[in-house]
Amino acid sequence: AAFESLSNRLQNVFSKLKGKGKVSEADVNDAMREVRLALLEADVNFKVVKDFIAKVKEKAIGLDVSKSFTPGMVIIDIVNKELTELMGGTQAKLAKANKPPTVIMMVGLQGAGKTTTSGKLAKLLQKGNHKPLLVACDIYRPAAIKQLQVLGEQIGAPVFSLGDKTSPVEIAKAGLQHAKDNGNDYIIFDTAGRLHIDEELMDELKRIHEHVKPDEVLLVVDAMTGQDAVNVAQSFHDQLELSGVVLTKLDGDTRGGAALSVKAVTGRPIKFAAMGEKIDSLEPFHPERMASRILGMGDMLSLIEKAQAGIDADKAAEMERKMRTAEFTFDDFLDQMEQVRKLGPLDQIMDMLPGMNKMKGGMKDLKVDEKQIGRIEAIVRSMTKEEKQKPELLNHSRRKRVAAGSGTTIVEVNRLIKQFDDMRRMMKQFSSMMGPKGPKGGKK
Ligand code: GDP
Numbered sequence: 001a002a003f004e005s006l007s008n009r010l011q012n013v014f015s016k017l018k019g020k021g022k023v024s025e026a027d028v029n030d031a032m033r034e035v036r037l038a039l040l041e042a043d044v045n046f047k048v049v050k051d052f053i054a055k056v057k058e059k060a061i062g063l064d065v066s067k068s069f070t071p072g073m074v075i076i077d078i079v080n081k082e083l084t085e086l087m088g089g090t091q092a093k094l095a096k097a098n099k100p101p102t103v104i105m106m107v108g109l110q111g112a113g114k115t116t117t118s119g120k121l122a123k124l125l126q127k128g129n130h131k132p133l134l135v136a137c138d139i140y141r142p143a144a145i146k147q148l149q150v151l152g153e154q155i156g157a158p159v160f161s162l163g164d165k166t167s168p169v170e171i172a173k174a175g176l177q178h179a180k181d182n183g184n185d186y187i188i189f190d191t192a193g194r195l196h197i198d199e200e201l202m203d204e205l206k207r208i209h210e211h212v213k214p215d216e217v218l219l220v221v222d223a224m225t226g227q228d229a230v231n232v233a234q235s236f237h238d239q240l241e242l243s244g245v246v247l248t249k250l251d252g253d254t255r256g257g258a259a260l261s262v263k264a265v266t267g268r269p270i271k272f273a274a275m276g277e278k279i280d281s282l283e284p285f286h287p288e289r290m291a292s293r294i295l296g297m298g299d300m301l302s303l304i305e306k307a308q309a310g311i312d313a314d315k316a317a318e319m320e321r322k323m324r325t326a327e328f329t330f331d332d333f334l335d336q337m338e339q340v341r342k343l344g345p346l347d348q349i350m351d352m353l354p355g356m357n358k359m360k361g362g363m364k365d366l367k368v369d370e371k372q373i374g375r376i377e378a379i380v381r382s383m384t385k386e387e388k389q390k391p392e393l394l395n396h397s398r399r400k401r402v403a404a405g406s407g408t409t410i411v412e413v414n415r416l417i418k419q420f421d422d423m424r425r426m427m428k429q430f431s432s433m434m435g436p437k438g439p440k441g442g443k444k
Helices: 004-018 025-041 046-062 071-086 114-127 144-155 168-182 199-212 227-240 257-266 287-294 300-310 313-325 330-343 346-352 356-362 370-381 385-389 396-406 410-433
Strands: 102-107 132-136 186-190 216-222 244-248 270-274 282-284
Touching: 004 025, 004 071, 004 287, 025 046, 025 071, 046 071, 046 257, 071 257, 071 287, 102 114, 102 199, 114 132, 114 144, 114 186, 114 244, 114 270, 114 282, 132 144, 132 168, 168 186, 168 199, 186 199, 199 227, 216 227, 227 257, 244 257, 257 270, 330 370, 330 385, 330 410, 370 396, 370 410, 396 410
Parallel strands: 102 186, 102 216, 132 186, 216 244, 244 270
Antiparallel strands: 270 282
C-alpha cells in the first residue's frame, strides 16, 4: 500500500525511542538520521528533507525532550506536527466563486488521471448538492471525450462537448456559456495533456485560462511518479499559476515522495487525493490525517467518517469508543469485521486502523482477502458466548473444538487469537497515546 515502507521505517525508529525512559541527545540524533534516510528513500525532495529534519531537531531541543517522562512520544508528536505542516497544515478547501459558476480547470500530463478525476470531482460536488457541468476540452487524446461522456452518464452529470474539430478555446468559451444558461454552479474543464510538457500545450492552456478565468487551476499528478511529479508541478506552476494539486493513484504503492514534497516545493496545497479507479474514490486531502497514517497512529477520523456515511452512526461511535478504551471482545471483532466489509476494499480500511500497517508487515502470511475473512468469521462464530467475551478462556482443547467446528485448523485458530491479542495490545497502546484530547506530548 501507499507509504508502507516509509511508514514501517518511521515506526521502527520510534518504537526504539518509545521504550526508553530517558533519551540522550545522541539518541535523538540517531533517530533523526534514520528519519532523514527514510524520507530520502521515500523519494522526498532532498531540500525538503533537510529543512524538515532541521525543524524537528530545533523543536526537540526547544522542548528539552531528554527531560520529558515520555521522550519517545514527544518526538513522535513533533514529527507528526511537522509532517502535517509539510503537507499544508490544514485541509485546503475548494475555492468558490462569488458569482456562480465556480470555474475549475484540470491540467496535467497525459495519464495522470485528469479525465477520471474530473468525473470524480463532479461526483463529489453532486454529493454536496451542486450541479456541476463537465466540459471536454481534450480533443487530442482519441478516447478522452468519450471517456468523459461515459463518466458523466455514470454519475448523471451533463457533459458539454463540441467534438474534436473545434478548438479547445472555443469549446471552453461555449461550455462556460452553457453552464450559465443551464444553472450549473460548478464547471469543470478537462483539458489535454501530453507525455511531456511542451510549449504548444502550455500556450493552449494559457489561452483557455485567459478566456474562462478559472477560480481553481488544479494540477492532477500521479503520486506513483515520485519526485518527477514534483518537477512537473513546478513547471506547470511557473506557467499557469496553479491553485492546488490533486494526487492520484495513492492506492498504489507509491513511496510517498510526491505527497510529502509537492506543497513545500510549489507552495500549492494538495486539495484532493484519489485512491482508486472507482468513481467515488476521490477525497478531500487532510494533511493531519495523512501524517497520522504515515506514523501508524491510524486514521481513525477518516474511518469514522466513512463509517458514518455507510453505517449506523451509533455503531460507529461505539466501535470508536471500544477501540480507544480497548474493551474489545471477539463479538466486537466480528461486528467490526461486518461493518468494515461494507466500507470498501479491506486493504485500504486496514491501513486506516492504528497499528495495522505494522501488523500486516509483521505477519506476511496474513493476507487480507475476502476468503480469509470468511474463515476468520467462521472461527469466531464457533466460539461460545463466554469465549468471545473472554478470549483468555481459550485453552488448547477449546481451540481444537473451535477449529473442528469452523472447518479450519488449529494453526489458523491460534493465529487468529494471537492476532486478536496483538490488536488489543495495539489498541491499548494507541489509547494511552491518545488522551481524550488527542496525542499527548510531555508529561503523563
Ligand atoms: P488523463 O490522461 O490524465 O485524462 O488520465 P485518465 O483519467 O485517462 O487516467 C489514466 C489511467 O489512470 C486510467 O486507467 C485511470 O483509470 C487510472 N487512474 C486514475 N486515477 C486513479 C487512481 O486514483 N487510482 C488508480 N489505481 N488508477 C487511477
